[in-house]
Amino acid sequence: MIEAVDLERTYKLGDSDVGALRGVSLSVAAGDYVAITGPSGSGKSTLMHVLGALDRPTAGLVRIDGRDVNTLSDGDLAELRNATIGFVFQSFALLARTSAVDNVAMPLLYRGMRKSARRKLAVEALEKVGLAHRLDHRPNQLSGGEQQRVAIARALVGDPKVVFADEPTGNLDTRNGEEVMKLLGALNADAGVAIVLVTHEPDIAAHASRQIQIRDGRIAFDSAAGRDPAAA
Amino acid sequence: MTVLEGFRVALEALRANRLRSLLTMLGVIIGVAAVVLLVGIGGGAKQEVTSQVEGLGSNLVIVVPGKFELGSAPTVSRLQLDDVDAIARVVGDPNAVTASVTSGEVARNGTREMFTSMVGVTETMTTVFDRPVARGQAISATDVDTRRRVAVLGSEAAEELFGDVDPIGRQLTLAGVRLRVIGVYAERGSAFGVSRDGEIHVPVTTAHRILGTERVDALVVKAPSSDRVEELRPKLEQALVDRYPGEEFSAVTQSQILGTIGKILGLLTLVLAAIAAISLLVGGVGVSNIMLVSVRERTREIGLRKALGARQRDVLLQFLIEAVMLTAVGGIIGITIGVGGSLLIDTFSPVPAVITWWSPAMAFAVSAGVGVFFGVAPARRAARLDPVVALRTD
Numbered sequence: 001m002i003e004a005v006d007l008e009r010t011y012k013l014g015d016s017d018v019g020a021l022r023g024v025s026l027s028v029a030a031g032d033y034v035a036i037t038g039p040s041g042s043g044k045s046t047l048m049h050v051l052g053a054l055d056r057p058t059a060g061l062v063r064i065d066g067r068d069v070n071t072l073s074d075g076d077l078a079e080l081r082n083a084t085i086g087f088v089f090q091s092f093a094l095l096a097r098t099s100a101v102d103n104v105a106m107p108l109l110y111r112g113m114r115k116s117a118r119r120k121l122a123v124e125a126l127e128k129v130g131l132a133h134r135l136d137h138r139p140n141q142l143s144g145g146e147q148q149r150v151a152i153a154r155a156l157v158g159d160p161k162v163v164f165a166d167e168p169t170g171n172l173d174t175r176n177g178e179e180v181m182k183l184l185g186a187l188n189a190d191a192g193v194a195i196v197l198v199t200h201e202p203d204i205a206a207h208a209s210r211q212i213q214i215r216d217g218r219i220a221f222d223s224a225a226g227r228d229p230a231a232a
Numbered sequence: 233m234t235v236l237e238g239f240r241v242a243l244e245a246l247r248a249n250r251l252r253s254l255l256t257m258l259g260v261i262i263g264v265a266a267v268v269l270l271v272g273i274g275g276g277a278k279q280e281v282t283s284q285v286e287g288l289g290s291n292l293v294i295v296v297p298g299k300f301e302l303g304s305a306p307t308v309s310r311l312q313l314d315d316v317d318a319i320a321r322v323v324g325d326p327n328a329v330t331a332s333v334t335s336g337e338v339a340r341n342g343t344r345e346m347f348t349s350m351v352g353v354t355e356t357m358t359t360v361f362d363r364p365v366a367r368g369q370a371i372s373a374t375d376v377d378t379r380r381r382v383a384v385l386g387s388e389a390a391e392e393l394f395g396d397v398d399p400i401g402r403q404l405t406l407a408g409v410r411l412r413v414i415g416v417y418a419e420r421g422s423a424f425g426v427s428r429d430g431e432i433h434v435p436v437t438t439a440h441r442i443l444g445t446e447r448v449d450a451l452v453v454k455a456p457s458s459d460r461v462e463e464l465r466p467k468l469e470q471a472l473v474d475r476y477p478g479e480e481f482s483a484v485t486q487s488q489i490l491g492t493i494g495k496i497l498g499l500l501t502l503v504l505a506a507i508a509a510i511s512l513l514v515g516g517v518g519v520s521n522i523m524l525v526s527v528r529e530r531t532r533e534i535g536l537r538k539a540l541g542a543r544q545r546d547v548l549l550q551f552l553i554e555a556v557m558l559t560a561v562g563g564i565i566g567i568t569i570g571v572g573g574s575l576l577i578d579t580f581s582p583v584p585a586v587i588t589w590w591s592p593a594m595a596f597a598v599s600a601g602v603g604v605f606f607g608v609a610p611a612r613r614a615a616r617l618d619p620v621v622a623l624r625t626d
């Protein structure tokens with residue numbers, strides 16, 4: 001599904017270079033449920049962006065669904081993200097003045113899908129996250145937990161092969177956090193969608209079947225290390 | 233994303249920020265309204281002049297001393313009444329030639345008083361200028377030959393000096409001379425606020441005696457048909473040069489006068505429209521400016537859209553369409569105001585205004601073009617945003 005070899009990602013800050021990723025190799029198989037943990041600033045988000053085709057590595061190789069990111073144009077990457085990847089962000093990242101159903105339908109707009117078809121899929125996705133009764137609510141009319149469920153519906157509406165969730169419970173209380181984790185778990189168990197969960201909370205990471213720890217831009221621990229020769 | 237979808241997304245974004253959208257459009261609205269209004273007034277002035285000159289009667293040739301051209305000073309006339317006969321021989325019809333002398337004078341009837349144009353005319357005036365009397369009689373050949381102290385009033389002069397009383401047969405004082413009113417002209421309307429209806433006509437010979445002169449200001453010839461107008465002109469000029477060797481005369485036609493006035497008004501309209509176009513340009517810069525602010529403000533939205541699959545051209549299209557919609561809607565509102573304003577001005581003020589089809593069409597095309605032109609820079613900035621950087625921005 002996703003294969004990364006010797007990933008490096010360096011940010012230029014003035015004259016000095018900041019190495020956010022310094023040689024990361026890992027692979028995520030279809031249907032995997034991976035938790036990436038590590039202290040703040042260790043490179044978790046950066047890794048997620050590179051694995052999710054949002055960002056290009058400074059060095060190294062990323063293959064998503066069999067396609068080498070380095071050989072793809074920005075437009076190809078956009079299409080790749082749209083077709084195979086779902087994203088959930090800590091801050092929900094919903095369009096503020098847009099209804100729940102339109103927020104969920106938004107990714108489908110860039111598939112050239114007709115409005116009626118988009119709406120139908122969006123309604124179904126919102127039903128799956130238990131928000132069939134909140135279709136026309138705007139984000140500011142929803143609780144934090146509900147907003148994150150809208151974001152999950154948006155991540156799954158396009159029928160992705162993998163969903164990346166960056167601190168999805170970071171802005172939620174424990175009860176709403178559990179609700180969100182239940183949905184992600186069901187998505188993985190029932191639909192076989194691979195999930196890459198970024199978190200710094202061990203309780204949340206425990207939902208995943210595979211644990212990866214990052215420290216200073218390197219993988220410090222991978223519970224599936226034996227299975228993955230690249231991570232050795 | 234199709235263009236239609238682009239419109240939908242753009243419309244949503246503009247509606248979400250109604251007040252700002254309106255303020256952004258304001259520059260375009262003012263610019264377009266100004267263009268349409270000024271072109272309307274310029275066109276109205278031109279049409280007014282045309283109808284005034286044509287209203288003089290058809291196929292007229294006006295003979296004046298000196299050269300007739302833009303910017304030349306008027307020449308003092310040496311034309312006299314016997315020149316009318318000479319010209320009549322050239323035309324071959326004594327009824328087709330008239331002469332006049334005009335002077336500003338005070339007219340009085342008891343306590344009623346007005347400042348008016350006293351025009352000394354020949355008996356052919358009514359036929360040449362196609363100006364019938366509504367009541368009473370016109371000035372006759374006998375009136376001219378015997379220097380009768382009679383007057384024919386314009387409708388406004390009659391109203392002002394006599395009110396509701398029928399002036400025919402009554403006396404008035406013009407330039408200190410007592411005259412008897414024999415007729416009142418039909419209403420004619422005004423040109424540039426100067427009313428022909430305020431004139432008082434007297435026999436040209438009577439005017440000569442009052443003014444102590446023999447001169448006439450101009451001779452006017454009515455050509456038998458429109459195709460004879462051009463043929464007559466050089467003959468008329470030559471006939472006068474024969475009589476006054478070494479001097480210059482111009483026989484000008486209505487179309488020449490129209491052409492000259494049209495040139496002046498056309499230039500004026502162009503200058504006004506250019507000034508208005510500059511304000512439209514300023515409006516376009518305003519659109520660009522606000523779009524840049526909008527792109528910055530919506531960095532997260534753009535990053536999100538790109539993260540979820542929007543390509544550069546999708547974002548470019550969205551912001552371009554937003555800019556074009558701002559200017560196009562602004563253009564439509566501006567056209568509405570411009571056309572409405574022109575109609576109001578035309579109806580409620582002495583200034584005429586006409587709406588030509590091309591000025592709103594052009595204003596709309598230009599404002600939409602301004603949207604594309606000034607929308608490109610902000611739209612490109614939006615399209616090129618890095619989704620990761622955009623998502624990390626708060």
Ligand SMILES: Nc1ncnc2c1ncn2[C@@H]1O[C@H](COP(=O)(O)OP(=O)(O)O)[C@@H](O)[C@H]1O
Nearest residue numbers: 011013018020039040041042043044045046047
């Ligand atoms: N755009 C950027 N420019 C410079 N440095 C960055 C940028 N983004 C992230 N970094 C740096 O890269 C490192 C990893 O960041 P990040 O991946 O966000 O960590 P985490 O998500 O684990 O908190 C940090 O030191 C951070 O300051």
Ligand SMILES: [Mg+2]
Nearest residue numbers: 044045046166
């Ligand atoms: Mg992070």
